[in-house]
Amino acid sequence: MKHLSVGKLLFIVLSLFFTCTVSAKKPIKTLLITGQNNHNWQVSHVVLKQILENSGRFDVDFAISPSQGKDMSGFVLDFTPYQLVVLDYNGDSWPEETNRRFLDYVNKGGGVLIYHAADNAFSKWVEFNKICALGGWEGRNETSGPYVYWQDGKLVKDSSAGVGGSHGQQHEYVLNGRDKVHPIVKGLPVKWRHAQDELYDRMRGPGNIKDCLYTAYSDKSTNGSGREEPLIFTVDYGNARIFHIMIGHAGPTPEDNTAMQCTGFQVMVLRGAEWCATGKVTQKVPKDFPTESQVSYRRDYKEK
Numbered sequence: 254m255k256h257l258s259v260g261k262l263l264f265i266v267l268s269l270f271f272t273c274t275v276s277a278k279k280p281i282k283t284l285l286i287t288g289q290n291n292h293n294w295q296v297s298h299v300v301l302k303q304i305l306e307n308s309g310r311f312d313v314d315f316a317i318s319p320s321q322g323k324d325m326s327g328f329v330l331d332f333t334p335y336q337l338v339v340l341d342y343n344g345d346s347w348p349e350e351t352n353r354r355f356l357d358y359v360n361k362g363g364g365v366l367i368y369h370a371a372d373n374a375f376s377k378w379v380e381f382n383k384i385c386a387l388g389g390w391e392g393r394n395e396t397s398g399p400y401v402y403w404q405d406g407k408l409v410k411d412s413s414a415g416v417g418g419s420h421g422q423q424h425e426y427v428l429n430g431r432d433k434v435h436p437i438v439k440g441l442p443v444k445w446r447h448a449q450d451e452l453y454d455r456m457r458g459p460g461n462i463k464d465c466l467y468t469a470y471s472d473k474s475t476n477g478s479g480r481e482e483p484l485i486f487t488v489d490y491g492n493a494r495i496f497h498i499m500i501g502h503a504g505p506t507p508e509d510n511t512a513m514q515c516t517g518f519q520v521m522v523l524r525g526a527e528w529c530a531t532g533k534v535t536q537k538v539p540k541d542f543p544t545e546s547q548v549s550y551r552r553d554y555k556e557k
Contacts, residue, residue, distance in 0.1 A: 280312040281530045283337040286330070288318030289344025292370045296510060297503035298341050301368065303554040304519050308536075310527060311337070321345055332358035336530040340371035343391075346378075356380055362492040364529030366522070369501050372456070373418065384495060386488045387456040389418020394457070401460040403431065403468045403481035410460050417457035421476035423449050423502070427545055428467040428484065428517065435464050435487070436534040437496065437524045444545040450512035453499040454478035463489035467521075485521060494532060496525035508552075516541050516549035 283305060287298040298315060305311035314335075318328050321344050330351050332338060338358065347355070359365060367385055375381040376391035387401055397417050399410035430443035447469070454471040455478050467485040471477030488495035501518045504510035512518060520542060524534050541557050543549040551557065 280306075280310055281336050281527070282334055283311045283313045283339060283526070283530075284316055284330070284332065284335040285313050285339040285341060286316045286318075287341040288316075289321050289342060290370055291343055291373070293503040293505065294341055296505070296507055297368070297501075297513070300503070300507050300510060300513050300554060301339060301341060301522070303507075304513075304522055305339075305526060307555045308523050310523070310536075313339075318342065318344065318347075330354060332363065335363070337364040337366065337526055339366045339368060339526070340374075341368050343370045343374040346375065352378070359384060359493045359495075360491055362494070364526075364531075365493060365495045366526050366529050367488075367495065367497040368522075369499060369503075372453075372497065372499065383459050383461060384488060384490055384493070385458060385497060386461045386486070386490075386495075387458040387483070387497070389453060389456045391418075393417030398458040399460055400455060400457055401462065401483060402454075402478070403465070403483060408460075408462060408465055408483065415455065417455065418453070419455045419478070420451040420453050421471065423451055423512075424475050425449050425548060426452055426469050426472075428469050428500075429481070430467055431465045435466060436532075437464075437487075437521070437528050438466050439534070440538040441520075442542065442544065445517050445543040446545060446548045447500060447517055447543070448511045448515035448548045448550065450500050450515070450518075451502045452477060452482065453484065454480060454482045456482070456499075461489045463487045485525075494529045496529050498522065498525060507554075514550045514552050514554070515543070516551050517543045519551055519554065 287294045302313040372385045372388040373390045395414045399412045464487040468481045471482050473479045484499045502512045541549050
């Protein structure tokens with residue numbers, strides 16, 4: 254029988270230890286807040302959970318509010334068990350205690366992912382608008398902050414008067430990378446084609462964008478702004494890690510849900526969510542990621 258050296262035995266033991274450590278790593282505890290929205294939250298919150306949990310990296314709990322106009326006083330949330338909060342909510346004000354607890358969570362460095370129409374919410378809540386950096390609709394105008402868009406190789410702030418928030422016709426469009434080194438986008442294509450979706454434009458707010466990751470051109474031919482609009486970015490808000498993704502309009506059913514079935518959208522959600530929770534992205538760049546000319550789909554919300 255061949256005897257192993259002490260060095261080889263040590264290597265095997267350490268390899269087994271690290272393998273067990275990785276396999277035993279707990280999923281990221283996530284709270285997804287939903288229940289009211291002018292968008293189809295009944296589809297979006299289910300699909301977001303599928304995207305996150307199908308990756309094996311997240312364990313998602315729902316906080317579903319009372320329906321619009323109902324008593325919100327009992328909607329008091331405990332954020333302390335969670336590494337990540339996903340916002341899929343646009344509706345009635347939360348109770349003040351929930352507001353206080355949410356800000357406490359964020360100020361202590363909590364991770365927040367702001368998804369699509371969640372940036373329409375709470376237009377009069379100053380701190381929430383700082384957490385989003387940009388928002389739209391719900392009475393937003395020049396008093397809410399400047400327009401922010403990409404021009405001449407940088408973000409510019411435009412304080413001209415006008416409504417905050419609009420979008421043209423849904424269509425496919427190309428996302429243009431503005432950062433190659435941030436963990437969320439490192440290794441991803443600089444340009445990739447997104448499935449048919451809304452393209453938010455004329456968004457306004459404090460404009461405290463930290464890392465502008467992707468923009469897209471809102472073409473006037475689709476009734477857009479004629480500007481290069483920031484659609485995926487991180488937010489500069491204390492020690493918090495905040496990821497804001499404006500794309501991903503929910504369809505009528507999980508099966509008929511083109512924008513959220515886009516592989517690019519799903520990968521951005523997964524990478525952004527991991528970064529929010531941990532400050533790192535351990536995911537490899539998938540082979541099925543879209544190219545500049547070709548949309549890619551994960552219709553079952555699973556990595557191929």
